[in-house]
Amino acid sequence: MKKRCKQPAFPDNKREEALLSQGYCRIAGIDEAGRGALAGPLVAAAVILPASADFSWLNLVKDSKLLPEQTREEIFNKMCDCAIEMATGIVSSEIIDAINIYNATKKAMKLALEQLKAPPDYLLIDAMVLPRVRTPQKAIIKGDRLCLSIACASIVAKVTRDRIMLELDAEYPQYGFGNHKGYGTREHLACLQNHGACKIHRTTFAPVRALARLI
Numbered sequence: 001m002k003k004r005c006k007q008p009a010f011p012d013n014k015r016e017e018a019l020l021s022q023g024y025c026r027i028a029g030i031d032e033a034g035r036g037a038l039a040g041p042l043v044a045a046a047v048i049l050p051a052s053a054d055f056s057w058l059n060l061v062k063d064s065k066l067l068p069e070q071t072r073e074e075i076f077n078k079m080c081d082c083a084i085e086m087a088t089g090i091v092s093s094e095i096i097d098a099i100n101i102y103n104a105t106k107k108a109m110k111l112a113l114e115q116l117k118a119p120p121d122y123l124l125i126d127a128m129v130l131p132r133v134r135t136p137q138k139a140i141i142k143g144d145r146l147c148l149s150i151a152c153a154s155i156v157a158k159v160t161r162d163r164i165m166l167e168l169d170a171e172y173p174q175y176g177f178g179n180h181k182g183y184g185t186r187e188h189l190a191c192l193q194n195h196g197a198c199k200i201h202r203t204t205f206a207p208v209r210a211l212a213r214l215i
Contacts, residue, residue, distance in 0.1 A: 010062060011151040013053065015140070019122050020051055024136075026084070028120035029149025030109050033064065033157035035101060038192075038208050039175070039182035039201045040165050042091045042101070044108035045156035046116060048084040049149055055082050061151050063144040064158035076159040079152060086153075087115035088160050097204045106130055126150050172198050 016027050032044040057078040064072055079086060089111025096104040109130055113120070123130070123137035126144050130137060143150035162181055169178035175191045175198065182188070182200075184207050192201070192211040201208050 010059070011144070011146050011148045013049075013148040015124060015138075015147050016049070016149055024122040025051065026118065026120040027122045027124060027149060028113070028116070029124050029143075029147060029151070029153040030112065031126040031144050031150050031154040031157055032105050032108055033154065033161040034182065035105055036184075037182035037202070038184050038188065038205050039177065039198070040093060040168060041161065041200075042096060042104050042108050043157045043161040043164070044089045044091075044105065044112045045086065045153040045160065046088075046109070046112040046120070047079065047086045047149055047152040047156055048116070048120060049152065050082070050084055053082070053148075057082075058148065061148060061155065063151055064154040065144075067155070069162070072155050072159050072162075075152075075155050079156065083152070085116050085118075086156050087112050088156065089113070089115065090160075090164075093200050093202045096202050100204070101202075124150055126154070168200055172200065 019027050026048050028046045028048050030044065030046050032042060034040060034042045057075055060071060060075055089108040091104045091108040105128065120135060123135050124143065124147050125137055125139050127139055127141050129139045140147050140150065144154040165177045165181040174195050176187050180188045189207060189211065192208065197203055197208050203209065
């Protein structure tokens with residue numbers, strides 16, 4: 001019986017180091033946040049770390065979903081000072097409904113790349129390939145748990161999206177977006193059943209369609 005390879009507790013920079021040894025300089029990690037939510041935008045982020053990144057806070061970096069909110073915020077603020085560049089791409093719920101979540105994810109990632117001041121020369125992407133993007137790239141399954149720059153991008157995307165959802169919570173207080181950030185929690189589904197869908201809900205997503213019909 002084959003033993004399963006145990007994933008490392010923290011992502012590492014082995015892939016970035018290998019690419020640096022091949023002559024690549026601006027290596028961007030790319031990830032998204034909000035793909036499975038029922039409401040709000042999808043946010044992608046691109047992060048380029050220094051070649052000799054040796055910051056104490058890097059030891060805290062994990063897939064954003066595995067970190068407490070306060071830790072994500074602390075790492076995000078450190079990255080603002082230490083990263084060579086970081087940028088985000090935001091796609092609204094209306095666009096998600098129009099082009100589907102898979103295409104919206106690619107669009108958000110491309111928008112994040114376009115926001116960088118200078119183009120990267122290699123892309124490390126969480127479980128996705130960006131067609132018609134000429135930059136050399138590699139899709140890494142569970143990249144946010146394995147690859148340092150992708151994990152950093154996951155934190156930037158998550159923090160950025162959470163802040164947006166807190167703003168939307170003030171605009172639509174009856175849905176509790178500040179608590180669940182638009183994901184399909186029991187609280188959120190109950191709010192949908194009571195109030196129907198609002199402007200920022202993804203009406204093509206099955207739970208929204210099903211509960212909105214009850215109103």
